[in-house]
Amino acid sequence: MINIILNGCNGRMGQVVAKTAASDPEVAIVAGVDKFPDAINNPFPTCGALAQCADISADAIIDFSRPEALPSILDYAKEHHLAVVIATTGMNDENRAAIARAADEIAVFTSSNMSLGVNVLIDLARRAASVLGNAFDIEIIEKHHNQKEDAPSGTALSIAEAINQVLLDRKRFTYGRYGTSAKRSADEIGIHAIRGGTMAGEHSVILAGHDEVLELTHTAQSRDIFAVGALNAAKFIVNKPAGLYNMVDLMLEKSAVTNLYVSNEEAMITLNAIPHSARIIADVFNSLADKHINVDMISQTTPVEGLVNISFTIPETDLNDAINAMSRFKKQSDSFRIDVFGGISKLTIEGSGMERQPGIAAKIFDVLAQDDIRIKLITTSETKISCVIDREQEEAAMTLLRQAFNL
Numbered sequence: 303m304i305n306i307i308l309n310g311c312n313g314r315m316g317q318v319v320a321k322t323a324a325s326d327p328e329v330a331i332v333a334g335v336d337k338f339p340d341a342i343n344n345p346f347p348t349c350g351a352l353a354q355c356a357d358i359s360a361d362a363i364i365d366f367s368r369p370e371a372l373p374s375i376l377d378y379a380k381e382h383h384l385a386v387v388i389a390t391t392g393m394n395d396e397n398r399a400a401i402a403r404a405a406d407e408i409a410v411f412t413s414s415n416m417s418l419g420v421n422v423l424i425d426l427a428r429r430a431a432s433v434l435g436n437a438f439d440i441e442i443i444e445k446h447h448n449q450k451e452d453a454p455s456g457t458a459l460s461i462a463e464a465i466n467q468v469l470l471d472r473k474r475f476t477y478g479r480y481g482t483s484a485k486r487s488a489d490e491i492g493i494h495a496i497r498g499g500t501m502a503g504e505h506s507v508i509l510a511g512h513d514e515v516l517e518l519t520h521t522a523q524s525r526d527i528f529a530v531g532a533l534n535a536a537k538f539i540v541n542k543p544a545g546l547y548n549m550v551d552l553m554l555e556k557s558a559v560t561n562l563y564v565s566n567e568e569a570m571i572t573l574n575a576i577p578h579s580a581r582i583i584a585d586v587f588n589s590l591a592d593k594h595i596n597v598d599m600i601s602q603t604t605p606v607e608g609l610v611n612i613s614f615t616i617p618e619t620d621l622n623d624a625i626n627a628m629s630r631f632k633k634q635s636d637s638f639r640i641d642v643f644g645g646i647s648k649l650t651i652e653g654s655g656m657e658r659q660p661g662i663a664a665k666i667f668d669v670l671a672q673d674d675i676r677i678k679l680i681t682t683s684e685t686k687i688s689c690v691i692d693r694e695q696e697e698a699a700m701t702l703l704r705q706a707f708n709l
């Protein structure tokens with residue numbers, strides 16, 4: 303159970319976070335803080351200042367209030383060693399510097415938008431801008447309810463900053479164009495704020511080129527998405543070491559392992575003690591290609607006394623042809639030997655966040671060691687780890703990995 307102090311608890315977002323937390327068994331709001339503590343009768347103690355929460359035991363603070371609250375939040379969190387989730391927008395440079403300093407001592411999570419969708423929009427905008435951004439004009443339009451005080455939204459600024467990170471030359475931000483008599487110049491990103499009614503939040507990125515326009519839009523259909531995101535952020539940073547975290551870190555942790563699959567129609571061949579020669583190694587794979595044999599995993603040991611071992615997998619149906627093709631290399635060294643492994647399975651563990659998260663390989667091998675699953679071959683890419691094991695151990699390995707990674 304994660305115990306949370308909710309700063310700004312009587313505001314629009316504070317109330318949605320409190321309601322969402324009430325139906326989440328993993329979290330509890332143990333106290334609320336608000337500039338107007340008596341405005342709402344909450345089911346948790348509500349104080350007018352964080353200092354009044356001193357005898358309440360908590361793990362984290364979630365803040366949806368105003369930038370003025372920031373210094374007291376950071377001081378309190380540092381003093382009581384609490385993790386902090388800052389969702390409040392409208393921060394200035396001084397606020398951002400204070401957050402960075404606090405992150406030397408405690409775990410701080412910041413995001414101008416706690417929804418998953420907007421963070422994917424930011425990623426898409428960055429990708430679109432990296433291809434089109436130097437030739438197309440970029441404009442950002444955000445729409446919010448008529449009670450919002452900061453403009454432009456924190457999200458619009460985050461999108462613009464993210465786009466600038468992938469452009470050859472940073473563009474300056476132009477806020478609205480009222481009263482401008484000059485033409486638009488290529489070195490600007492236009493940012494426009496619309497306010498009205500009860501809109502929870504909409505962000506559009508427009509990339510306008512010659513005779514073509516690409517528009518990416520995210521619409522928040524309620525505030526629930528921000529509340530769920532903020533509670534997930536609190537679960538993510540509690541017990542993390544001091545540092546600054548954001549939605550990308552959270553999404554990568556969740557996507558570290560997303561897929562597990564098995565192929566059991568392959569066989570493995572190991573060529574032992576083959577000369578460490580680029581020509582001979584090329585010839586090995588040319589011989590297989592000549593017979594139209596598709597090679598999947600390939601692994602080579604480091605050279606010892608001029609010899610290497612090469613392992614590869616091929617379709618089991620091509621095994622005899624492959625063995626015949628490899629026999630011509632017998633004369634290449636006295637100790638040359640071909641080992642053939644039928645009855646194998648190839649497990650692949652996949653996740654786009656794997657490359658940014660240490661410990662995934664360790665966890666996989668720990669899990670497989672629980673049932674003494676012996677690995678014959680391992681290959682990896684940034685987003686995949688593949689292991690060859692005995693087919694008779696396939697079921698046990700898949701069960702262990704599914705349990706360990708909740709797949």
Ligand SMILES: NC(=O)C1=CN([C@@H]2O[C@H](COP(=O)(O)OP(=O)(O)OC[C@H]3O[C@@H](n4cnc5c(N)ncnc54)[C@H](O)[C@@H]3O)[C@@H](O)[C@H]2O)C=CC1
Pocket residue numbers: 309310311312313314315316335336337338365366367368370371388389390391392413414415416417452456528
């Ligand atoms: N990161 C995200 O995903 C989201 C961020 N926000 C941001 O959260 C903030 C709050 O938004 P709303 O709930 O719509 O505003 P709101 O005005 O409805 O609520 C703010 C609450 O904070 C209280 N407050 C003001 N100053 C305070 C202080 N110094 N100490 C303690 N409480 C204080 C107010 O009394 C009010 O109850 C805004 O900056 C908004 O942009 C809003 C939605 C999503």
Ligand SMILES: O=C(O)C1=N[C@H](C(=O)O)C[C@H](O)C1
Pocket residue numbers: 391414415416446450454455456457458502503504
């Ligand atoms: O004030 C709001 O409501 C919102 N504020 C955030 C922002 O400024 O980007 C996030 C969301 O759009 C809702």
